[in-house]
Amino acid sequence: MDVFAHLANGIASVLSPTTLLFLLIGVLVGMFIGAIPGLGPSAGLAILLPLTFGLDATTAIVMLAAVYYGAMYGGTITSVLINTPGDSASVPATLEGYPLARKGRAIPALIIAAVASFVAGTVATVILTVAAPPTARIASSFGPPELFLLVVIGLLTLVVLVGKSWKGGLLSVVLGFAIGTVGIDVSGGEQRYTFGSTELINGVDFIPVAIGLFGLGEILWTIYRGGHRETPAEMDLRARRGAFWPSRQEWREAAKPIARGTPLGFLLGVIPGAGATVASLISYSTEKALSKRPERFGKGAVEGLAGPEAANNSAATGSMVPLLTLGIPGSASTAVLLGGFMMWGLQPGPLLMRDNPEFAWGLIASMYLGNVMLLAMNVFCIPLFAAVTRIRFATLAPLIILLCAFGTFTVNGSIVEVGIMFGCGVLGFCMRLYGLSPAATVIALVLGPIAEETLRQSLLLSGGTFAVFVERTPSLALLGVMAVLVIVPIAIPAAKRALHRRAAEREQEGAPPLT
Amino acid sequence: MPNTRRPLTALTLPAALALLAAATGCGAGTTLQEDPEEYPSQNLEWTIAFGPGGGNDIMSRTLVDILNEHDLYPHDIAVENREGGSGATGWGHLLSNSGDPYVVSTTSGSFLTTPLQADTGWTHADFTHVGLLATDDLLFLVPESAGIADWAEWTEHAADTGPVAVGGIGTVNVDFIVQARLAEQAGYEIEYVPFNDEGQLQTAMSSGSLDAIVSNPGSAMGQVKGGDITPLLFTGKERLDALPDVPTAAEEGHKGMVSMPRGLILPPGAPDYARDWWIGVMRKVVKTKEWRDYITKNHLAEDIRWGDDFTAYLKDSGDEFEASLREQGAVK
Incomplete structure (x- = not known):
């Protein structure tokens, strides 16, 4: 069967006016949903899925997939402008995007993010087109031991993320783990720290915590340091000086991270579980490790925005692989899409692509077009969104707080989560005050429970021995990656120091003795 | 149809209703007294206790679609997903609307298990x-690569190799009860590994970590048809139409297989006339072509029990769940 014949058929089925219209609606709605704090891809899909009941399956999937990746583009806007990530995979991008915006480079940062998303989305769709079935084998070789190791790799990258202040970093991670233990323990079926409340039995969601720690915490911090008294004029001036397009220097800095982040994101996105989050974390730490000036990270390094942003978007496309080829959802968002398959009367599974070629290939074809639409729309809309940086903080802050509360409430309709969001806002402020890392906390909150669950599953499987982690080929490969991750950041500075020392010694030997 | 409401006065409010309100601890303010003959005279609120795209959601939306298509409900139906707390939020919403005949919801396995796990404030017995309408049963699955062709081969293999690793969703759940009972009755030892989501459960088996899993036919059928996994047993009362060669657990001599009830409920203390009206309408719904298609496509087993029969069924299943989970030490 020829891939290109299938793709041609797919393109033909997408090019009907109705499907095109729904694709356009999908990317538009997705982008705007993503731009609301709290509403990320999975919440956006959950809200829109019921509307597709009764729609033609191809039209419906084209629209919903567009909402999915559209929300990923849109989520970057809130990450960069108001420091609020829409899902855990976009946390690393926030770390560099927001400082860039603070420096008056909001528009160039958003353009770089959009281009990174576009390149990653398109390249990943090409990989999906030609290599979906072989990559599906990666997904099906990942059992609990491999997932555990993968999550541990993600957690190891936090060492790079928190940088030098390791005590604060450790405390932040432990805090995230602690929040992550709330809820019913899936292995034992018992409640932990729920105080009998049914609101908490499924644990504390990522969204309210992230919005609180990042978005609200930032606002409180700005007020604390007197930012509300600053006139927006100075910000405005800086923004104007920065112009619209990123500088040639910035493009150069972004190119390689995008080229590295894209395949990385796709590969890890294929893996059900924590693929996208781990991919963007690895991308961030890789870029920091490779950078000649790692001290710029956390203060607006373009590499740290472009790499994770690319990884995050290609992971979204990568997660379509197990969905289409195996009928297995890899993330919260694709789980909603899988529900959609059944709602539209399709049987997900290995035969889906054979039995419903117009559906699967229509979806793939639409992703090329959708990415182009999103790039165009982003470039067009970015100045509009970026205008918020010109609004006086005193006016903007209450609006953002309102939006944060609204976004949090919309996701699950839970007032308790709005409370958690406000509580985490105060916590986020204190964390900034004492130099802790909110990013490490939310990542630990997301990865901690997965690590716990997969570790316990692995040990149940092995009868309590850790040998399970070295007995299987994929686990061994992951252990190799882990060793590299641990050794390289320690080894390189150590080697550098050794070289310095030797040079210094040589100098000293040659120097005249002190009287 | 005229949309008349009688004023709520102390005179027309029957003593029974007051007693009921007191018994359920909820305000009678949500309850409107109306002429049973006029039911239904208002818009309906359809609560789905789970998120969009899940089994419960798809069933509810199919039912609402049928009611609308066939003009079976004369007013508007507003569908709302109230997810959270494994159904606690959605069904809790019905509890707080006790006595109101204009709020409905549908059931699933959590309707029986969530109250065993958490302090929900309700149990299945509280509702009307x-x-x-149907039950959602489980398929017992092994990877195709294991080369096991039928249940007898599996039990032999499992008994020989010592404890086998089997998986399912959750601990306080149908999956665990079924795995534990099958192992006990067939005489082999298991290590049950609970998962939180279907995707990870299925890849755990395909990666060679698990020897066998149980899954709802709806989520496993794709892989079964693709030949990646082999179904050995079905826990439903009758064989699945889509898999006529797979024997039922009963045929293989196994008893006490529990399943997820897919039914319709009203809030606690809803009036009898409302319940009777809905029974009448649902009798028509289950005969429609759309409903038959839904049952076939989602591989559910039709199991129709109205009113008190449903109550009795829930009581039996609930007791069964509780006893079994207590016995296995999953709940205290």
């Missing part, structure tokens, strides 16, 4: 039971 309209009818059971």
Whole structure:
């Protein structure tokens, strides 16, 4: 069967006016949903899925997939402008995007993010087109031991993320783990720290915590340091000086991270579980490790925005692989899409692509077009969104707080989560005050429970021995990656120091003795 | 149809209703007294206790679609997903609307298990039971690569190799009860590994970590048809139409297989006339072509029990769940 014949058929089925219209609606709605704090891809899909009941399956999937990746583009806007990530995979991008915006480079940062998303989305769709079935084998070789190791790799990258202040970093991670233990323990079926409340039995969601720690915490911090008294004029001036397009220097800095982040994101996105989050974390730490000036990270390094942003978007496309080829959802968002398959009367599974070629290939074809639409729309809309940086903080802050509360409430309709969001806002402020890392906390909150669950599953499987982690080929490969991750950041500075020392010694030997 | 409401006065409010309100601890303010003959005279609120795209959601939306298509409900139906707390939020919403005949919801396995796990403030017995429409049963699956062709081969293999690793969703759940019972009755030892989501459960088996899993036919059928996994047993009362060669657990001599009830409920203390009206309408719904298609496509087993029969069924299943989970030490 020829891939290109299938793709041609797919393109033909997408090019009907109705499907095109729904694709356009999908990317538009997705982008705007993503731009609301709290509403990320999975919440956006959950809200829109019921509307597709009764729609033609191809039209419906084209629209919903567009909402999915559209929300990923849109989520970057809130990450960069108001420091609020829409899902855990976009946390690393926030770390560099927001400082860039603070420096008056909001528009160039958003353009770089959009281009990174576009390149990653398109390249990943090409990989999906030609290599979906072989990559599906990666997904099906990942059992609990491999997932555990993968999550541990993600957690190891936090060492790079928190940088030098390791005590604060450790405390932040432990805090995230602690929040992550709330809820019913899936292995034992018992409640932990729920105080009998049914609101908490499924644990504390990522969204309210992230919005609180990042978005609200930032606002409180700005007020604390007197930012509300600053006139927006100075910000405005800086923004104007920065112009619209990123500088040639910035493009150069972004190119390689995008080229590295894209395949990385796709590969890890294929893996059900924590693929996208781990991919963007690895991308961030890789870029920091490779950078000649790692001290710029956390203060607006373009590499740290472009790499994770690319990884995050290609992971979204990568997660379509197990969905289409195996009928297995890899993330919260694709789980909603899988529900959609059944709602539209399709049987997900290995035969889906054979039995419903117009559906699967229509979806793939639409992703090329959708990415182009999103790039165009982003470039067009970015100045509009970026205008918020010109609004006086005193006016903007209450609006953002309102939006944060609204976004949090919309996701699950839970007032308790709005409370958690406000509580985490105060916590986020204190964390900034004492130099802790909110990013490490939310990542630990997301990865901690997965690590716990997969570790316990692995040990149940092995009868309590850790040998399970070295007995299987994929686990061994992951252990190799882990060793590299641990050794390289320690080894390189150590080697550098050794070289310095030797040079210094040589100098000293040659120097005249002190009287 | 005229949309008349009688004023709520102390005179027309029957003593029974007051007693009921006191008993359920909820305000009678949500309850409107109306002429049973006029039911239904208002818009309906359809609560789905789970998120969009899940089994419960798809069933509810199919039912609402049928009611609308066939003009079976004369007013508007507003569908709302109230997810959270494994159904606690959605069904809790019905509890707080006790006595109101204009709020409905559908059931699933958590309707029986969530109250065993958490302090929900309700159990299945509190609600007004309209009818059971179908049950969602489980397929017992092994990877194709294991080369096991039937249940007898599996039990032999499992007994020989010592404890086998089997998986399912959750601990306080149908999956665990079924795995534990099958192992006990067939005489082999298991290590049950609970998962939180279907995707990870299925890849755990395909990666060679698990020897066998149980899954709802709806989520496993794709892989079964693709030949990646082999179904050995079905826990339903009758064989699945889509898999006529797979024997039922009963045929293989196994008893006490539990399943997820897919039925319709009204809030606690909803009036009898409302329940009877819904039984009448649902009798028509289950005969429609759309409903038959839904049952076939989602591989459910039709199991129709109206009113008190449904109540009795829920009581039996609930007791069974509780006893079994207590016995296995999953709940205290």
